[in-house]
Amino acid sequence: MKDSAEILCIGTEILLGNIVNTNSQVISKGLADVGIDMYHHTVVGDNPQRLKEALEIAFSRNNIVITTGGLGPTYDDLTKETIAKYFGLELEMYEPAKEWIISYIQKMHRVLTENSLKQAMMPKGCYIMENRNGTAPGAIIEKEGKTAIMLPGPPKEMGPMFQDQVIPYLEKRSGRVLRSHCIHFFGIGESQLEHQLHEQMEQMTNPTLAPYAKEGEVMLRVTASAATPEEAETLMEPVIQQLYQRYSDLIYGMDVGDLQTAVVKMAQQKGVRVATAESCTGGYVAKRITDVPGSSAMFDCGVVSYSNQIKERVLGVRHETLESFGAVSTQTAQEMAQGVRRVSGADIGISITGVAGPDGGTPEKPVGLVYVGVDSDWHREVLELHLARNFQNERENIRYLASSNALSLALKTILLKK
Amino acid sequence: MKDSAEILCIGTEILLGNIVNTNSQVISKGLADVGIDMYHHTVVGDNPQRLKEALEIAFSRNNIVITTGGLGPTYDDLTKETIAKYFGLELEMYEPAKEWIISYIQKMHRVLTENSLKQAMMPKGCYIMENRNGTAPGAIIEKEGKTAIMLPGPPKEMGPMFQDQVIPYLEKRSGRVLRSHCIHFFGIGESQLEHQLHEQMEQMTNPTLAPYAKEGEVMLRVTASAATPEEAETLMEPVIQQLYQRYSDLIYGMDVGDLQTAVVKMAQQKGVRVATAESCTGGYVAKRITDVPGSSAMFDCGVVSYSNQIKERVLGVRHETLESFGAVSTQTAQEMAQGVRRVSGADIGISITGVAGPDGGTPEKPVGLVYVGVDSDWHREVLELHLARNFQNERENIRYLASSNALSLALKTILLKK
Numbered sequence: 001m002k003d004s005a006e007i008l009c010i011g012t013e014i015l016l017g018n019i020v021n022t023n024s025q026v027i028s029k030g031l032a033d034v035g036i037d038m039y040h041h042t043v044v045g046d047n048p049q050r051l052k053e054a055l056e057i058a059f060s061r062n063n064i065v066i067t068t069g070g071l072g073p074t075y076d077d078l079t080k081e082t083i084a085k086y087f088g089l090e091l092e093m094y095e096p097a098k099e100w101i102i103s104y105i106q107k108m109h110r111v112l113t114e115n116s117l118k119q120a121m122m123p124k125g126c127y128i129m130e131n132r133n134g135t136a137p138g139a140i141i142e143k144e145g146k147t148a149i150m151l152p153g154p155p156k157e158m159g160p161m162f163q164d165q166v167i168p169y170l171e172k173r174s175g176r177v178l179r180s181h182c183i184h185f186f187g188i189g190e191s192q193l194e195h196q197l198h199e200q201m202e203q204m205t206n207p208t209l210a211p212y213a214k215e216g217e218v219m220l221r222v223t224a225s226a227a228t229p230e231e232a233e234t235l236m237e238p239v240i241q242q243l244y245q246r247y248s249d250l251i252y253g254m255d256v257g258d259l260q261t262a263v264v265k266m267a268q269q270k271g272v273r274v275a276t277a278e279s280c281t282g283g284y285v286a287k288r289i290t291d292v293p294g295s296s297a298m299f300d301c302g303v304v305s306y307s308n309q310i311k312e313r314v315l316g317v318r319h320e321t322l323e324s325f326g327a328v329s330t331q332t333a334q335e336m337a338q339g340v341r342r343v344s345g346a347d348i349g350i351s352i353t354g355v356a357g358p359d360g361g362t363p364e365k366p367v368g369l370v371y372v373g374v375d376s377d378w379h380r381e382v383l384e385l386h387l388a389r390n391f392q393n394e395r396e397n398i399r400y401l402a403s404s405n406a407l408s409l410a411l412k413t414i415l416l417k418k
Numbered sequence: 419m420k421d422s423a424e425i426l427c428i429g430t431e432i433l434l435g436n437i438v439n440t441n442s443q444v445i446s447k448g449l450a451d452v453g454i455d456m457y458h459h460t461v462v463g464d465n466p467q468r469l470k471e472a473l474e475i476a477f478s479r480n481n482i483v484i485t486t487g488g489l490g491p492t493y494d495d496l497t498k499e500t501i502a503k504y505f506g507l508e509l510e511m512y513e514p515a516k517e518w519i520i521s522y523i524q525k526m527h528r529v530l531t532e533n534s535l536k537q538a539m540m541p542k543g544c545y546i547m548e549n550r551n552g553t554a555p556g557a558i559i560e561k562e563g564k565t566a567i568m569l570p571g572p573p574k575e576m577g578p579m580f581q582d583q584v585i586p587y588l589e590k591r592s593g594r595v596l597r598s599h600c601i602h603f604f605g606i607g608e609s610q611l612e613h614q615l616h617e618q619m620e621q622m623t624n625p626t627l628a629p630y631a632k633e634g635e636v637m638l639r640v641t642a643s644a645a646t647p648e649e650a651e652t653l654m655e656p657v658i659q660q661l662y663q664r665y666s667d668l669i670y671g672m673d674v675g676d677l678q679t680a681v682v683k684m685a686q687q688k689g690v691r692v693a694t695a696e697s698c699t700g701g702y703v704a705k706r707i708t709d710v711p712g713s714s715a716m717f718d719c720g721v722v723s724y725s726n727q728i729k730e731r732v733l734g735v736r737h738e739t740l741e742s743f744g745a746v747s748t749q750t751a752q753e754m755a756q757g758v759r760r761v762s763g764a765d766i767g768i769s770i771t772g773v774a775g776p777d778g779g780t781p782e783k784p785v786g787l788v789y790v791g792v793d794s795d796w797h798r799e800v801l802e803l804h805l806a807r808n809f810q811n812e813r814e815n816i817r818y819l820a821s822s823n824a825l826s827l828a829l830k831t832i833l834l835k836k
Contacts, residue, residue, distance in 0.1 A: 015456045017446030018630070021439055024461070028435030038433045039468055041461035043442070050457055057475060212436070276701075276722070282708025283694075283701030286722045290700025293776050293813055301728040304694070304704040304720030306713075314719065314732070314761060343732060358711050395711055 003173075004037040005064035008054055010079050011153055012045040023068045023151075023158050030162060033178050033223060034170045036064065046076040055086055059146055066166075069153030071136035073115040079150055080139065084123040087143050094122040097130075097137045104135050129165040133157045140169065179232035180223035183243055185250045186259060186408045190218045207236050215397070216404045217259070252411055259407040260288040266414045267298035267348075272376075274410055275346035276302040277315055277336040279327065279353040280370060284403040301344035305336065315339030328353050328365050330382045333373035337382075341375050347417075349375040350410050354385070356398045367394070370402045372409055379413045421591075422455040423482035426472055428497050429571055430463035441486045441569075441576050448580060451596050451641055452588045454482065464494040473504055477564055484584075487571030489554035491533040497568055498557065502541040505561050512540040515548075515555045522553050547583040551575045558587060597650035598641035601661055603668045604677060604826045608636045625654050634819045635677070670829055677825040678706040684832045685716035685766075690794075692828055693764035694720040695733055695754040697745065697771040698788065702821040719762035723754065733757030746771050746783050748800045751791035759793050765835075767793040768828050772803070774816045785812070788820045790827055797831045 007024050014021050024041050031038050040061065044054045051070070058065045070079030084091055097120035105112050119136045122128055129138035134157035141148045149166055151158045171177050185193060190213035194201075197220075201209045207224035222239055226232040244251060253262045267274055276285045276299075286302030289295050303314055308327055311317040317335040325331040333351045341349035354370025361367035368388025374381050385405055387398045425442050432439050442459050449456050460476060462468045469488070476483045488497030502509055515538035523530050537554045540546055547556035552575035559566045567584055569576045589595050603611060608631035612619075615638075619627045625642035640657055644650040662669060671680045685692055694703045694717075704720030707713050721732055726745055729735040735753040743749040751769045759767035772788025779785035786806025792799050803823055805816045 009459075014442075015446055015459065016450050017443045017448070020443045021459070024432075025435045025438045028433055030435075032434045039463055039465070040472070041427075041433065041439070041459070043459035045457055047457070053479075054458070061471075278701075280708075281705075282713075282717075283696075283704030283720050283722065284708075286701030287699075287705045290698075290702075290722070290724065291814065291817075295700075296724055296778075299700075300723075300725035301732065302701050302720075302722030302724070303732075304701065304708070304722075305718075306708065306720070307718035310719040310762060314721075344728060356708075360714075396709065399709075 002037065003064055004039060004062045005031055005066055006040040006042065006058040006062040007038070008051075008058050008065055008067045009041070009043045009153075010046060010051060010067060010070040011043070012047075014043050015045050022155055023153070026155070026159055027066055027068075027151075027162060030167055031170075033180065034167060034174065035176075035178075035225065036170060036174075046070060046078065048078045048082050051078065051082045052086065055083065063145060064147045064149065066149045066151065068151045068158055071119065071138070071150060071152050073113070073118055073135070077118075080121065080123060083141065083148050083150060087123065087141055087146075087148070089123040089125065089141070089143075091121040092124050093117075094120050094128055094137070097122060097128060100130055100137065101135045104131075127169075129161055131157055131161060132164075133160055138165070140166075176225045176227065177229055177232060178223060178225050179229055179236070180221050181236060181240060182255050183220045183222065183240065183251055184253050184256055184258075184262070185218040185220065185247065186216070186252050186404065187250050188218060188247075189213075193218050193220070204239075207232075207239055209239070214258075216401045252408065259404055259411070261292050263407050263411050263414065264289060264292040264295045264298055266411060268294070270414055270417050272347040272414055272417055273298050273300065273344075274348045274350060274414075275300070275340045275344035276406070277340035277349065277351040278302065278304050279306060279311070279336070279351075280356040281352045281354075281399050281403045281406070282306060284399055285350065285352065285406045288403055288407065301340065301346060303340055303343065311336060311339075314343065316342065326365065328355055328369060328371065330371055330373075330384065333371035333382045334375070334380070337373040337375035337380075347376055348410060348413050350406050351375075352402050352406050354387075354398070354402055356395050356402070357388075358395060368398055370398065370405070372402065372406045374409050374413045376413055376417075378418070379416050381409065381413075383409060420455065421482055422457060422480045423449055423484055424458040424460065424476040424480040425456070426469075426476050426483055426485045427459070427461045427571075428464060428469060428485060428488040429461070430465075432461050433463050440573055441571070444573070444577055445484055445486075445569075445580060448585055449588075451598065452585060452592065453594075453596075453643060454588065454592075464488060464496065466496045466500050469496065469500045470504065473501065477504075481563060482565045482567065484567045484569065486569045486576055489537065489556070489568060489570050491531070491536055491553070495536075498539070498541060501559065501566050501568060505541065505559055505564075505566070507541040507543065507559070507561075509539040510542050511535075512538050512546055512555070515540065515546060518548055518555065519553045522549075545587075547579055549575055549579060550582075551578055556583070558584075594643045594645065595647055595650060596641060596643050597647055597654070598639050599654060599658060600673050601638045601640065601658065601669055602671050602674055602676075602680070603636040603638065603665065604634070604670050604822065605668050606636060606665075607631075611636050611638070622657075625650075625657055627657070632676075633815070634822045670826065677822055677829070679710050681825050681829050681832065682707060682710040682713045682716060684829060686712070688832055688835050690765040690832055690835055691716050691718065691762075692766045692768060692832075693717070693758045693762035694824070695758035695767060695769040696720065696722050697724060697729070697754070697769075698774040699770045699772075699817050699821045699824070700724060702817050703768065703770065703824045706821055706825065719758065719764060721758055721761065729754060729757075732761065734760065744783065746773055746787060746789065748789055748791075748802065751789035751800045752793070752798070755791040755793035755798075765794055766828060766831050767791075768824050769793075770820055770824050772805075772816070772820055774813050774820075775806075776813060786816050788816065788823070790820065790824045792827050792831045794831055794835075796836070797834050799827065799831075801827060
C-alpha cells in the first residue's frame, strides 16, 4: 500500500481561533516534497476522548498520522498518553530526554518543576527525536503497518524538528532524497508563467517544477528525487539552465530569499552604495533593504520626503519642476534620485513618487500611478507604473509593489555597473 | 441540544501546503464570540468521495458544519453538489445570483463563460448569501436539525460574507447579539496582564475579557452578549472604565487598530507634525506611519541615517558626540531627534539608534541595545531599551519592537501637548 498521511493537530487555542494553524502548512509542503500523499487535516482540542476518536478515524483512512501539540508539561497535554494507549504501549522515563530537558531549562534560566519531567515519559520502543528549541521531545511509533509521528505544537519547535528529523526519516523510509532549488522571478505574474510552462510542467515527473506566487513575484521551485543528493543536482541542472536562458531578464536569483537580499548581496559584490528617496512608499524600500543583515555595507542614507517642501529642502528638487510637472512625475522622480545621490554621496540613487491612495487620486494622476527612478554615473531611468489592482488592501499593495519595482530597478542598475 | 460546529475546508491547495488555512481561524474566532462550541476542524481535497465521508463524520459529531471552498466555476468545485445530495436536495438556477455574477464579471472586465453560471445553481430552498467580493454565492441549508453553511474559499470573499451575513444569522438563531471592544495596551506583556486580571477574567461571564498578544503589544477584548446592542454596550461600560482607571499609563486606545493609527489620529487632532530620524530601524517607523491613509497631514519628513557620516551631514549630529559617546548612545539619539526637527520644521522629532544585529554587538553595546529619543518644545526624552529576546528572527523582532517603542513615545509626546 502506498503511504498516505493525515495531519492531526491538537490544541484548543486553534479551535478558539487564537492562533493560525501554520504547522499544517509546513508539514503539508514537506510531505508534498517527499512525495507522500495527504488527503486530510484534522484539528481537535485538548480532550483525550475526542483525540482518541480522531486518531481512530485518521488511521482508518491513512497509514501515517502526524500529530502536533499536546506534548507539553501540563495536565491537559495528553497526546503521548492517548497514542500510546491506542498502540497498547506503556510510557517509560527516557533518560536522555530527562537530561535534555534539565539542561534546556537551566540554559533558559527557568525553574525545573516535577511536571517538566513528564515530558521525558515516552512510549516504550518508539524512536525519539530531540527538541533543540524547547523541552518536549518528539516521537515516532511504527506498529502493525501504522506510523504515528508526534511533534510539539510551538512552530519554532515543530519546524526544525520536522525539517531536520522527520524529513530524513521519511526519505530513509522511501530510500530517496529530495533536493530543490528556488528560482526567483520579478516582472511576470504566476498565471502567465504557469501558462508558458504548463505543457513542460505537465510532462515532467523528475525533476518537477512548481510555481509559488509571492506578492508581485513568482518563485519557481525545481525539485528532484534521487538516490543521492549529487544525482538530484545532476537531474536539476539542465532544467535550471534552460530556465535561465529563456527568462534571463525576469530571473533575479536562485535560492536568494527575496529581492532585497539579492540587491544587498549584489551591491556588496560590485562594491556600490545605494541611497533611497521615497515619497509614497514612506520608507518601505529603506526598511526592506535594512531588513537584510549586513546592509550597512551598501546603504547608508534614505530620505522620506512626503511633502513638496521636503523634496525641495532636503533633496533639492527644483520648485519649478514641482510647479510644472507635479510631485508625481517623471521629472520629480529623476530629480529626487539625483538629489539623494548628491546628499548621500552614494553611487546609485533610487526614487519613488506616486499616489498610494485611497485619497489623492485625480483623473490625470489616479491612485496607483507611481514613478520609480534611478540615477547613477552609468545608468539613468524612470519607470512609469500603474499598480492599482482593485485589491482589498489597495494602499498596502501599491506601496509594496512600488517598493519591489524600486528594488528590481536598483538590482538592474547594479548589474549594469562594469 | 446545544449547538456545536465543525469547520470543513475543501481545497487541495491547503493539503499541498500552498496556502495557510487562515479561514479556519477567522471562523473559529467568530464562533467563539457568538458562543458556539467548536471541537473539530477538518480539511479535505477537491474530491467528492472524501468530502462526502468527511461530511458524514462531521454531522455525526456536530449539528452545524461550516464549509469553505469548492463553490467556484471549475469542474472540481463540488461542494454544493455533494452537500445538496447529502440533504437530498436538487440544485436549481437562482436568478438573482445569476444577475450578481453577470454584473460582477462585467465590473471586473472579465469574460462570462458558461461555467461561471454554474455558480448560480443553488440547493433548492436554501438561504442564499450574496458574494460582494467575488462571483460564488454562499448558502445555508437547515434540515432535520442539521445546518450546513457554505462559504467561498478565497479569504477576501469568505471573510466579509462570514462577518456580514453568517454572524448575524447565528446571532438571530441564538436570539442574542454580541458586541465587543478592543482595548490596546503597550508596555505590558500578555502573560503579565493575564496574571493580573486572571481572577477577574475567571469570574466574569458577561461581559468576558480575553487578551490577545500582538508582537510587543496586547489587545484586551471585552465582549458582551445581550438582547440589544445598547444593552451590550451598557454591560461593557463599567468594565472598560475600570480598565482605563487601572491601566491609564499602558492603554493607548480603544478600537484604534494599531499604534501607528493611534499616532496619526492623535497628531491630526492636536495639529502637530512629526518627523523621524532612524538608524537601526532603517525606515520602519516612517513606513508604519505612512501605512496609515491620511498620514501626510502630520508627517512629511523621515531620514534614514544608517552611517555616522549621514548622521552628521543630513541631521547635523556633532562629530564630537559621535566620537565621544558613539552612534548608539543617549546623546546621539537626542541630537538626531533635534536634527530632524531642524531639517523638517516639524513639531516633534523622533529618533532611533541601536544595534539590531546579528552582527555589530559588543560587550558594552550588545545586540538589542536601542535608544529612542524625542524632541519638541514641550517634551524631551531618551529611552534606553534592551530588546534582545533570543527569538529566532531576532533582527526583525528588535527592529519591530524599537519602532513600536518610538511610536509609543511619539504618542505620549503628542498627548502631552497642551
